[in-house]
Amino acid sequence: MKSTLTKLSVAISATLLSTSALANFDFDLGNDRSLSFGGYVKADARYVSGDVAYGDQWLGNGTVLAEDASQFRIFANETRLNTKYTDGDVSGFVEMDFFGAGGNEVISNSKGPRLRHAFVSYKGLLAGQTWTTYMNTSAIAETADFGTTMMGISFVRQGQIRYTMGAFQVALENPESYGVNTDASTPKPDPKNDGLPDVIGKYTLNADWGNISISGVARQLNTDDGKSHTTIGGGIAGKINTFGKDDVRFQAHYGELGRYVGTTVAPDLYNGKAETTTAFNVAYRHFWTETMRSTAIYGYGKTDESNRKNTHWAVNVFDNLTPKLAVGFEVGEMNVNDPTQAVNNGKGSSYYGQFSMKYAF
The missing domain is CATH 4.10.910 (30s ribosomal protein s13; domain 2)
Structure with a gap:
């Protein structure tokens, strides 16, 4: 020892x-114990041009500009490190990346570490912070843009207590009433009355051809004037193997899902009402050779109360120079149609190109 x-x-x-x-x-480490370290280093060069403001990644919504602008950046924020310790039936996992607060582009370009995951699991029971049980992570496509088509997918990490029974999972997760009650231009969290956890259930069918999951969430949302709304929503997502090594990945969501879908395309509340979201994402990945592959992807997010309708499309090509070193290039367009923004009636679009190099440990 x-x-x-x-x-x-x-x-x-x-x-x-x-x-x-x-x-x-x-x-x-002996005695049925083990320790592992992992993660990857990722470097990105990104160019954005148009009247939707630049971001290192596209989210579900964007800021419309009065005039077109162009910006180029090179960064390595997505780099991440993780560690896992296993002791018999017990395991603990911690992961961080570098999207936290930090320096500026004048001197150091430093970025603070940010907690992504921190959880412990034991015989089907999980407690801590990780991806929401609502998500199907295998349905997220391979893209250079870390955000992929955010307005069309579920993408949330949060604290939770989850129990897995074979193909079925049920969880109590951290509540958050995110939205606006009077000022339509300033979404803000209002957590003071969030006294009940979100309840989530998911069933996943796994087979040789891939997987499909069906998930649902029930919540109590609270406004700053003391009102509450009981809301529900659901979705279906999966990854289906097609020809050779090709696959199609998809997600479709509908209901009063708010922050669970679209990463800012939809608040939980808008002017005191629970927001209803319709969102979908579809991606096809084709292998040109054993290592070279391309993905074509389209995402769509629509809200009823705030009347947003945003889209994002992209195509890319990746190849592995070594088994653990991949390079890729992606082009695409982010379209924003958000009437809550005053500039240009909330309508704008930006094209982007991004080169990525990723070394996975």
Whole structure:
């Protein structure tokens, strides 16, 4: 045991002191215990041109500009590190990336670490912060833009207590009444009356051809004038293998889903009413060779109360220079139709191109 720990310490120290990125570490500590380190380094060069304001990634909504603008940036925010410790039936997992607060582009370009996941699991029980149970992560397409087509997918991490029974999962998750009651231009959280957890259930069918999941969420939303709304919504998502190594990935959502779908395309509340969202995303990935592949993707998000209707399309090509080093290029367009914005009646679009290089540990 002492020898194992010594080797572990030496390996970690040598890596941290080296100029190269962390490598993939898996250590058997004996007595049914193990420790692993993982993650990846990702560098991106991104160019955006149009009248939707630049972002390092597209979200479900964007800020419409009075005039066209162009911006180019090189960054490595998406880089992430994780570690997992297993002790018999118990495991703990922690992951961070670098989308947190930090410096500026004048001097250091520093970015603070941000907690992504932190949870413990034991015999089907999970507690901590991770992807919402509502999500089907396999239905998210491969893209250079970290946001993919956000307005069409479910993309939420939060605190929760989840229990998995075979193909069925049920969870109590962190509540948040996000939205506006009077000022339509300034979405804001109003959590003071959020006294009940969100309840989520999901059933996933797995087979040789892929998987399909059906999920639903029930919540109590609260306004700042003391009113509450009981809301429900649901979705279907999956990944289907087609020809050879090709696959199609899809998501479709409808209901009073708010923040669970679209990453800002829809607030939970709008002018005191629960927002209803219709969203879908479809992506097809084709392998040109054993390692070279392309994805064509389209996302759509529509809201009833705020009357937003946003879309995002993209096409890309990726190839692996080595089994763990991938490079890719993507082009696409973000379209915003958001009447709550005064500039240009809330209508705008921007094209973008992005080059990415990712080394997975």
